Amino acid sequence: MTARRTLATCGRVLRQLRHDPRTVALMLVVPCLLMTLLRYVYDGKVQVFDHVAPVLVVLFPFTVMFVVTSVAMLRERSSGTLERLLTTPMAKGDLLAGYALAFSTAALIQVGLVMVLVVGPLGLKIGGSLSVLGLVALLDALLGTALGLFLSAFAKTEFQAVQFLPAFVLPQLVLGGLFAPRSEMLPVLNWLSDLMPLSYAVDAATRAAASHVWTSTLATDVLVVAACIPLSLGLGALTLRRRTP
Amino acid sequence: MMNAIEVSHLRVIRGRRVVLADLSCTVASGTVTGLLGPSGSGKTTLIRAIVGVQEVAAGQLTVLGQPAGSPELRRQVGYVTQTPSVYADLTVRENLAYFATMAGVATSAVARVIETVSLTALSRTQVGQLSGGERARVSLAAALLPSPQLLVLDEPTVGLDPLLRQELWALFHQLAAQGVSFLISSHVMDEADRCGRLLLMREGAILADATPEDLRQRTQADDLEGAFLRLIALQASA
Numbered sequence: 001m002t003a004r005r006t007l008a009t010c011g012r013v014l015r016q017l018r019h020d021p022r023t024v025a026l027m028l029v030v031p032c033l034l035m036t037l038l039r040y041v042y043d044g045k046v047q048v049f050d051h052v053a054p055v056l057v058v059l060f061p062f063t064v065m066f067v068v069t070s071v072a073m074l075r076e077r078s079s080g081t082l083e084r085l086l087t088t089p090m091a092k093g094d095l096l097a098g099y100a101l102a103f104s105t106a107a108l109i110q111v112g113l114v115m116v117l118v119v120g121p122l123g124l125k126i127g128g129s130l131s132v133l134g135l136v137a138l139l140d141a142l143l144g145t146a147l148g149l150f151l152s153a154f155a156k157t158e159f160q161a162v163q164f165l166p167a168f169v170l171p172q173l174v175l176g177g178l179f180a181p182r183s184e185m186l187p188v189l190n191w192l193s194d195l196m197p198l199s200y201a202v203d204a205a206t207r208a209a210a211s212h213v214w215t216s217t218l219a220t221d222v223l224v225v226a227a228c229i230p231l232s233l234g235l236g237a238l239t240l241r242r243r244t245p
Numbered sequence: 246m247m248n249a250i251e252v253s254h255l256r257v258i259r260g261r262r263v264v265l266a267d268l269s270c271t272v273a274s275g276t277v278t279g280l281l282g283p284s285g286s287g288k289t290t291l292i293r294a295i296v297g298v299q300e301v302a303a304g305q306l307t308v309l310g311q312p313a314g315s316p317e318l319r320r321q322v323g324y325v326t327q328t329p330s331v332y333a334d335l336t337v338r339e340n341l342a343y344f345a346t347m348a349g350v351a352t353s354a355v356a357r358v359i360e361t362v363s364l365t366a367l368s369r370t371q372v373g374q375l376s377g378g379e380r381a382r383v384s385l386a387a388a389l390l391p392s393p394q395l396l397v398l399d400e401p402t403v404g405l406d407p408l409l410r411q412e413l414w415a416l417f418h419q420l421a422a423q424g425v426s427f428l429i430s431s432h433v434m435d436e437a438d439r440c441g442r443l444l445l446m447r448e449g450a451i452l453a454d455a456t457p458e459d460l461r462q463r464t465q466a467d468d469l470e471g472a473f474l475r476l477i478a479l480q481a482s483a
Binding site for chain 2: 004005008009011012015016019020079080081083084085086087088089090094242243244245
């Protein structure tokens with residue numbers, strides 16, 4: 001792996017994004033629009049918004065990055081550019097790290113915009129630290145990118161890749177504690193939710209928003225999310241094979 | 246003369262289908278060798294095995310003296326796939342600059358290969374806006390970046406107009422004169438006459454390995470299409 005090749009890949013992916021302004025606009029505008037909508041849905045119950053918004057700040061970048069990355073990687077596979085790259089002396093890590101870097105840059109902008117909007121005009125009040133919440137959101141966006149890179153190997157068409165969102169992300173949302181507290185779920189569902197990385201992201205967001213104190217549970221949640229990133233990137237590297245059947 | 250490619254007893258299975266059962270052939274250095282045969286005869290599979298991206302069930306493949314797919318070969322072998330493998334949403338220059346970095350080649354090579362494939366005027370155009378032939382040339386240019394000793398091209402002229410085809414073949418011969426070896430697949434028989442040597446392929450086996458001239462004499466056919474048909478008939482009656 002070399003920094004030169006990783007940065008070249010990052011630059012290339014960002015350049016592709018720049019040539020597709022509509023995707024960039026959707027990535028940046030849609031989360032802001034949804035947050036605004038949510039704020040007015042809970043117009044009479046601002047405390048519910050204060051409770052739900054931090055979780056969504058964390059979940060939007062995850063979902064968007066997951067879809068965008070898996071489709072981008074699938075395109076790379078089906079256009080033959082991946083095969084071309086794998087016949088060059090580059091390391092697989094150059095490609096994966098380049099992608100992760102490019103999309104985390106995009107995620108950083110997205111998270112920044114949403115946070116400014118939510119805390120500013122939408123008047124979110126949280127008891128905890130905004131910077132910790134931002135950190136959790138960024139880690140989550142990176143996790144979405146890493147999982148998208150990995151799971152794209154199992155999609156043969158773009159239709160399939162897009163279906164991974166309801167198939168893979170929605171169950172994590174349902175069980176992640178956003179709709180019902182995880183501790184009140186059936187034991188088997190609670191156990192399942194323990195295996196899902198998004199559960200830790202939701203917990204981390206809730207805790208970060210609730211208090212300024214870095215409790216050990218918050219630290220554990222953040223660490224679990226962070227550890228899942230290299231894990232997924234490693235699994236993604238396994239799916240990049242120089243020889244295919 | 247040393248062989249650029251040596252294939253012996255190659256066996257490739259894709260899914261449940263045996264695509265290549267027991268294939269052996271050689272490609273001499275410094276030649277333009279045509280790999281001809283109808284579509285579905287296993288040309289692409291053989292090519293993929295030679296460039297080291299195909300899983301192989303059995304057999305030996307030696308490319309420029311190294312086992313096919315070895316890391317040392319990644320700078321020495323250029324591979325152009327059937328469909329142009331470049332980024333449609335980047336310009337010609339952006340594509341080639343990126344592939345140059347990934348191939349570990351100085352960026353000065355970019356201008357050189359753009360000129361080689363005559364795309365200088367279009368270097369700032371997005372690949373998606375180019376014609377099929379222009380796109381194919383961008384893909385070829387990317388393969389030329391590391392100045393490979395061996396170029397393996399899968400149907401590089403398919404769908405191109407006759408003039409462009411002629412230009413590309415002239416380019417191949419010009420590079421061959423500089424010592425680059427070529428293996429070029431095609432299902433168009435009239436391209437065979439542009440090759441110094443031919444490998445005729447059918448149903449996963451090599452039917453003939455000869456010069457175009459030899460082939461015509463051996464089969465008494467006027468053109469190579471006829472020669473191909475006669476070879477199949479001869480093989481069936483034998």
